[in-house]
Amino acid sequence: xxxxxxxxxxxxxxxxxxxxxxxxGLPHLDTGLLYRAVxxxxxxxxxxxxxxxxxxxxxEALIADRLADPRLRERAMGEAASRISAVPAVRAALLxxxxxxxxxxxxxVLDGRDIGTVVCPDARVKLFxxxxxxxxxxxxxRELADRGETATFDVILADIKARDARxxxxxxxxxxxxxxxxxxxxxELDADEAFEAAxxxxxxxxxx
Ligand code: DC
Numbered sequence: 001x002x003x004x005x006x007x008x009x010x011x012x013x014x015x016x017x018x019x020x021x022x023x024x025g026l027p028h029l030d031t032g033l034l035y036r037a038v039x040x041x042x043x044x045x046x047x048x049x050x051x052x053x054x055x056x057x058x059x060e061a062l063i064a065d066r067l068a069d070p071r072l073r074e075r076a077m078g079e080a081a082s083r084i085s086a087v088p089a090v091r092a093a094l095l096x097x098x099x100x101x102x103x104x105x106x107x108x109v110l111d112g113r114d115i116g117t118v119v120c121p122d123a124r125v126k127l128f129x130x131x132x133x134x135x136x137x138x139x140x141x142r143e144l145a146d147r148g149e150t151a152t153f154d155v156i157l158a159d160i161k162a163r164d165a166r167x168x169x170x171x172x173x174x175x176x177x178x179x180x181x182x183x184x185x186x187x188e189l190d191a192d193e194a195f196e197a198a199x200x201x202x203x204x205x206x207x208x
Contacts, residue, residue, distance in 0.1 A: 001024065001026065001106075001107040001124045001125070001206070002102050002107045002108055002109075002110070002120050002122075002123040002124055002125075003017075003020055003021075003024075003026070003107075003108075003109040003110075003123065003124070003125040003126075003127070003202060004110055004115035004116040004119070004120045004123035004125065004126045004127070004178070004181075005017045005020075005109065005110065005111040005112075005115065005126075005127045005128075005129060006111070006112060006113055006114065006115050006116050006117070006126075006127070006128050006129070006175070006177065006178070006181065007111075007113075007127075007128055007129035007130050007175075008113075008130060008136070008160075008163070008164050008167065008168075008175060009078060009082075009136065009140070009159075009160050009163045009164065009167075010131075010136035010137070010139050010140040010143075010160060011129045011130050011131050011136055011186065012129055012131065012139065012186050012191070012194055013111045013127075013129040014030055014032075014111055015191055015194075016111075016127075016129060016191075016194055016195060016198050017030065017109045017110070017111035019191075019195050020109050020195070020198060020199070020202065021108075021109040023199065024109075024202070025106075026106060026107055026108050026109050027101070027104065027106070027108045027109070028108065028109045028110075028111075029098065029101045029102075029108060029109075029110045029111075030111055030112075031094070031098055031110055031111065031112035031113075031115065031119070032078075032081060032111075032112060032113075033067045033072055034059075034062065034067070034094050034097060034098070035081035035082075035084060035085045035090070035094070036072040036073075036077045036078065036080070036081040037062055037066040037067055037069070037072060038055060038058045038059045038062060038081070038084055038090055038094070039055075039077055039080035039081045039083070039084050040066070040069060040071060040072060040077060040080075041058040041061075041062070041066065042054055042055055042058050042080075042084065043080065045058075049080055049083050049084055050083075052087045052089065052090075053089075055084045055087050055089070055090050056087065056089035056090055056093060058090075059089070059090040059093035059094050060093045062093070062094070062097065073147070074149065075144060075149060075151055075156075075159065078159075078163065079159065079162075079163065082163050082166050082167055083166070085113075085167070085170070086166065086170040086171075086172070088171075088172045091172050091173055095118070095119060098110060098112075098115075098119045098120075099119060099120070102119065102120050102123075107124075113167055113173070113174075113175040114173035114174075114175070116128070116177070116178035116180075116181045117173065117176060117178045118173045121178070124205055124206075125201060125202050125205045126178050126180055126181035126182065127181060127182055127184055127198055127201060128177035128178070128181040128182070128183045128184070129184050129186060129194075129198075130183065130184070130185050130186070131185060131186045131187040132187045133157060133160050133161055133164070134157065135186075135187045136160055137153060137156045137157035137160050138153070140156050140160065141153050141156050144156070182201045184197055184198060184201070
């Protein structure tokens with residue numbers, strides 16, 4: 001069974017994806033990490049983020065080891081990932097990587113921006129997780145503070161809005177809900193309630 005989970009930055013899709021994967025015994029891939037790793041590879045090698053050829057080469061050469069680097073979780077890397085993710089050649093290189101992961105025998109849970117629309121259009125379950133930008137900024141603010149990163153709420157909110165706009169407006173595989181995705185707004189839900197709502201969607205899909 002493949003479960004595709006999409007949504008904007010800090011919507012809670014990652015937490016949800018991890019919990020669903022653990023619950024159903026499926027491997028999980030946070031596809032945002034792939035884009036973050038390409039951005040980090042580029043910056044570490046001294047290339048600017050707008051060097052599309054270098055970004056494409058970094059995506060083609062991506063190795064799994066890179067996905068464990070703690071720097072990938074930093075705020076600046078989310079922004080950098082969003083920028084390089086608009087490059088079609090980067091997306092093409094990462095598409096194969098993600099489809100291989102999803103194609104294993106047991107299935108998988110993948111979360112990102114274009115899983116239900118492009119990476120796994122035939123996924124058994126498609127969820128689109130969203131929440132009001134202010135609530136997402138509050139969650140991200142708390143998460144960054146827990147990790148010792150200092151950024152004000154206003155800066156994070158501005159980041160989130162800019163990232164939403166960029167991710168949703170790019171020409172290749174923009175952020176959007178698949179026509180057959182179930183949209184789950186978690187603004188008023190805590191993590192347990194969001195999980196129960198998502199699990200109910202999966203259970204319904206299994207019964208069909
Ligand atoms: O989910 P995240 O915040 O780690 O993602 C970082 C950026 O990577 C996001 O702003 C856009 C890009 N991304 C993408 O274009 N497609 C995906 N499937 C996942 C992430």
